Amino acid sequence: MIGIYSVVAYSDAQRTREIGIRMAVGAGRKQILAMILGEGSRLILVGIAVGIAGTLALSQLMAGLLYSVSPNDPMTLVLVSAVVAAAAVVATCIPSLRATRVNSTVCFEI
Numbered sequence: 001m002i003g004i005y006s007v008v009a010y011s012d013a014q015r016t017r018e019i020g021i022r023m024a025v026g027a028g029r030k031q032i033l034a035m036i037l038g039e040g041s042r043l044i045l046v047g048i049a050v051g052i053a054g055t056l057a058l059s060q061l062m063a064g065l066l067y068s069v070s071p072n073d074p075m076t077l078v079l080v081s082a083v084v085a086a087a088a089v090v091a092t093c094i095p096s097l098r099a100t101r102v103n104s105t106v107c108f109e110i
Contacts, residue, residue, distance in 0.1 A: 001091045008040050009095040019102045029100040036099055040092030047088070048081050 012019070019032055059071035069076055 005091040036096040044088040
């Protein structure tokens, strides 16, 4: 969660001028929030897809370490994915809300 927050916060900090310009030409806070949350959501979905693919590929190696759960238990994969997605969305919301408070007049100072 800290890693996702850090990456999104750094990305938003790098794009402060862009966000300020978007707000200056008429983008509302909801549009900025939707833009940043959409980008974060795409990263979350890609991460979950890669994680599930890796889990399915390496599950047979881990089969001896699992007790009372099959290596490819769909319920476990769904629940873990949901928890990771929820944590990632919370981690993405914090910098997204901060980005909506960018002062567009400050972005044009040299």
